[in-house]
Amino acid sequence: MAIPMISEADRLRREVLAYVIKAVKSGAYEDIDRIPIKIRPKGQPFSRCCIYKDRAALRYRCMSALGFRVEDEVDELKTLKSYAEDIEANPPASDPFLTIFPDACSACMESQIMVTNMCRGCLARPCTNICPRHAIQVRNGRATIAHDLCVNCGKCAEVCRYHAIIQVPLACADACPVGAIGKTEDGRVTVDHEKCIRCGKCIKACPFAAIMQSNQVAHVVRAIAKGKKVIALVAPAINGFFPTEPGKLYAALRQIGFAHVYEVARGGDDTAAAEAAEWAERKAHGAPFMTTSCCPAWIECVERHLPEMKPYVSDTPTPMGFAERRAKADHPDALTVFIGPCMAKRTEAHKHGGPDYVITAEELGAWLIAENIQLADLEPSEPEVAGTQYGAEFAVSGGVANAVAHYLPEGTPKPTVFKINGLNKKNVALLRVFAKTKKAPADIIEVMVCPGGCVGGPCAITSAEDAAKTIQKRRPTDFQA
Amino acid sequence: MDERITVEICMGTTCYVMGGAQLAGIADRLPEEWKDRIAVKGMRCSGACQQGDRVGRAPFVRVGGKLIAEADEGKVLAAIREALAH
Numbered sequence: 001m002a003i004p005m006i007s008e009a010d011r012l013r014r015e016v017l018a019y020v021i022k023a024v025k026s027g028a029y030e031d032i033d034r035i036p037i038k039i040r041p042k043g044q045p046f047s048r049c050c051i052y053k054d055r056a057a058l059r060y061r062c063m064s065a066l067g068f069r070v071e072d073e074v075d076e077l078k079t080l081k082s083y084a085e086d087i088e089a090n091p092p093a094s095d096p097f098l099t100i101f102p103d104a105c106s107a108c109m110e111s112q113i114m115v116t117n118m119c120r121g122c123l124a125r126p127c128t129n130i131c132p133r134h135a136i137q138v139r140n141g142r143a144t145i146a147h148d149l150c151v152n153c154g155k156c157a158e159v160c161r162y163h164a165i166i167q168v169p170l171a172c173a174d175a176c177p178v179g180a181i182g183k184t185e186d187g188r189v190t191v192d193h194e195k196c197i198r199c200g201k202c203i204k205a206c207p208f209a210a211i212m213q214s215n216q217v218a219h220v221v222r223a224i225a226k227g228k229k230v231i232a233l234v235a236p237a238i239n240g241f242f243p244t245e246p247g248k249l250y251a252a253l254r255q256i257g258f259a260h261v262y263e264v265a266r267g268g269d270d271t272a273a274a275e276a277a278e279w280a281e282r283k284a285h286g287a288p289f290m291t292t293s294c295c296p297a298w299i300e301c302v303e304r305h306l307p308e309m310k311p312y313v314s315d316t317p318t319p320m321g322f323a324e325r326r327a328k329a330d331h332p333d334a335l336t337v338f339i340g341p342c343m344a345k346r347t348e349a350h351k352h353g354g355p356d357y358v359i360t361a362e363e364l365g366a367w368l369i370a371e372n373i374q375l376a377d378l379e380p381s382e383p384e385v386a387g388t389q390y391g392a393e394f395a396v397s398g399g400v401a402n403a404v405a406h407y408l409p410e411g412t413p414k415p416t417v418f419k420i421n422g423l424n425k426k427n428v429a430l431l432r433v434f435a436k437t438k439k440a441p442a443d444i445i446e447v448m449v450c451p452g453g454c455v456g457g458p459c460a461i462t463s464a465e466d467a468a469k470t471i472q473k474r475r476p477t478d479f480q481a
Numbered sequence: 482m483d484e485r486i487t488v489e490i491c492m493g494t495t496c497y498v499m500g501g502a503q504l505a506g507i508a509d510r511l512p513e514e515w516k517d518r519i520a521v522k523g524m525r526c527s528g529a530c531q532q533g534d535r536v537g538r539a540p541f542v543r544v545g546g547k548l549i550a551e552a553d554e555g556k557v558l559a560a561i562r563e564a565l566a567h
Contacts, residue, residue, distance in 0.1 A: 006500040014498055015537045039537060243492050243505070243523075365498035369536055374526050375494050462502040 008047070009209040010362075015039060016058065017217065017366030020065040024218045025225060025370065029084040035062050053103075057209075060101040064212045067092030067219055069099040087222050092357070093214040095350045096193045097343065098203070104210035107187030111170040113150055113157060115143045118164035127156035127165060175205035177423045177449070178305055197300035199423070199449045200343030200458030213343060217363035220337050224257035228335055232258040233323045233355055235340030236265045236387070237395035237454040239474075240467030241361050247380025252373050254381060259334065262327050265387025267319030268294075268394035272403035274316040279404065279444065280412045287312070289440035291431075292400050294318045296348035297449035298423070305428065309435040312445075319394055320345060324354045326385060339364050341457030344449070360459030389479050396468045397421040397453035401446040402481060415443035422451030485520040486564045488557065489543040493526025496540035500553065504542060507557060519561060 016035060023031040036058035040046055046054045059080065060070050066083050072093065093099070121141035128136045128143070135149035136156055143156075143165070157165040172189055173181040180195035181202060189210060191202070202211045224230050232253045239246045250261045271294055279290050293299065293314040302309045317325075320338050327336050336355035338345055346358040368375070390406050393399030401417040408414070418441050420427050431447075434440040450456040452464025460467065475481070490504050491497075508521035529548060530539045542552035544560035 006503045011499055011537065015535070018536055038534065241502070242494075243497055243502070362498075365494075369495045369498055372531065373494055376492065376525065461498055466502070466506065 007207075009207070012039070012058075013061065013209065013212075014362055014366050014369070016061045017065050017215065017363055018369040020062055021217060021221055021363075021367050021370040024066075024084060024087070024221045027225075029081040032062055032066070032080040032084055035080070048104075057101060057104045060104075061209075061212065064099050065215050065218065067214055067216055069093040069097075069214050070101050070212070071099060084218070087218055092216045092219050095347050096191075096196060096198070097213050097346045098191055098193075098196065098198070098200075099212050099214050100189060100191065101210055101212065102184070102188045104208050105188040105206075106208045106210070107183075108170055109168060109187075110183075111152060111174055112147065112168050113145055113152055113154060113165060114168050115145060115165050117142075118162050119143050119160075120162060120164070122161070124161070126159040126161070130155045130159050171205040171207055172202040172211060175201040177201065177425055177428055178301060179425070195304060197297045197304060197449070198344040198347045199297035199300075201450075203343070204458045213346075215359070215363055216346070216357045217359045217367060220335075220357050220359055221367070223335055223357075229259045229331065229333060230257065230335045230337055231260045231262060231327045231331060233262050233264050233267075233320065233327060233336055233338045234383070235320070235338065235342070235345075235395065235454065236263070236268060236392040236471065237341045237457060237460070237467060238339055238361055238364070239392065240395060240455050240469075240471040241341070241365075241461040242375055244375040245380055247382065248375045248378045250383050251378040251381040252368060252375055255373060255378070256367060256371055258337070260327070260331065261381075261383040262323050262385040263383045263387045263391070264319045264323045264338070264340070265391035265394065266385050267322035267324075267326070267387070268391030268400075268403060269387050269407075270322040270391075271316055271319045271394070272390060272400070273407040275314050275404045276407040276412075277409065278314055278316055279415060280409055283415075283443070288438050289434065289443055289445055290314055291445040291447050292404075294394060294400055295447055295449050295454075296342065296344035298447040300344060300347065301423065301428065301449070306432055306435060309431060312435060312440075318348065319391065320348065320355065321352060323385075324349075324352075328354065330384075341454055341460040342450075343458050361457070361461050362459045365461050389475055392471055392474070395454040396471060397448050397451075398446065399453065400448075401444050404444060406480060416441075417444050417446055418442035420445065420447040421453070422456070423447065423449040485518055486545045486561065487543070488519055488521045488545075488561065489524035490521065491525075491527060491529075491539075491541045491543075492523040493530065495530040495536050496526070499536060499539040501540035501542075504540060504552060504554065504557065507554065510554075511561075515561065515565070518565060 019035045036055035040054045119142045133149045135146045180192045182190045337357045338355045341361045390403040455467035456464030529541045538550040542549045545564040
């Protein structure tokens, strides 16, 4: 069993967010300029080449936590305090929300197969036999790979008895499902925002945390501090991330200043009901299949890479879309904040003109740290708008299709389901085949770009498996899976 | 008297968000031969995260009464090994 891991990069990001939130809330903006020194005090261990580079990287991390993109920096001497002051008058950075600090990038070598000096130039030479491109020869007692012929299939690495051949990954580019990651001339990471589907996999993958996102939590904290009425739209995945019942988390949200709490699970119920009706109608008109529409990174993937898939994607608004509509109808004077584990929801909100802000589970976690809230001590409180367990399970792979099946009109035959549980280069190609041949192995293709579903999102707090278990434990006895 | 060594994982919010969430399932990952000598449980916030000025010291875990800062799987297992040796 794999041990669920949290990396030092995750911890650092959360720590920075917690300090930034604390300073923004209290108005002690000058504290933000001290964060790099607070985290890397002199004489203490550091992680990069020297303490000064650590501090420089932390400064940019603070900048992105405040809602700015590193690329937008004009004056390197501009203080973090002055960025914090800019929050009052300026909205957070807009799409694309990815931001790169190139000097943090280690300029890793391209993904490739490499023969290490463990190679003994053996007699058997399975590597030379298995290579489909005849790219390996043994010279001077050691296997050598002709890199112009090698296609990185990795077969030689599998057969070597000495584990002498290794596949050297390029973490960010290998994680990207759509080939949006490139390199500058000096080998540093670049992201092609025309190709990028906003999934955030590269952020989690980069071992140097050179790829970051511009956050929005500082703007939300300020809005609440200024007395604005702010509504929390809580994604179902969030209720898998904290060691408490949902009611305690809602109590915490009220304590930190949200006026109302809406479960996006209710939006999930709305989406499922509408998508069920849509499928029944499409099927009556002879549609070969339909894909779900709730995952915004999937929608970006279709827009940017699979235009032929467009006719088969459901037109139904997402759970966030329904929740936003409901909240704004109930409270036209309020600001709405979606809280979820997803990067791409920011882009969805940007395109649809709402919710006003999107913050992540990590940003919420850091906020609770900043306010020193002990969830266990709170009296649970009810959300203004609650969803069913079917809506709540939108967060878990399989849950969307299950909810759609649940809401089908009486007498409609149960659709068959094919799940994409985590998008990668291979299944993008497969989906392209479905669209081009107008044929798929099932009626409904449920696409979740993150492995495990939203619970496996790039800004999650626990492992996808643990979060899914937590959510599924709440199933009522009459729940149909 | 129960002579098992207690491993208390802090379930306070700070510890949980800073990595305690990933330690919560450690009981299932202990070596077989340790299982009846170790009792893993959650603990309430000990307040340790509020001392000093860095939340980066979280998560905290207490093994046989001894508090471990910046706890991870390796540190906790090492502390258990040491406690078992005594």
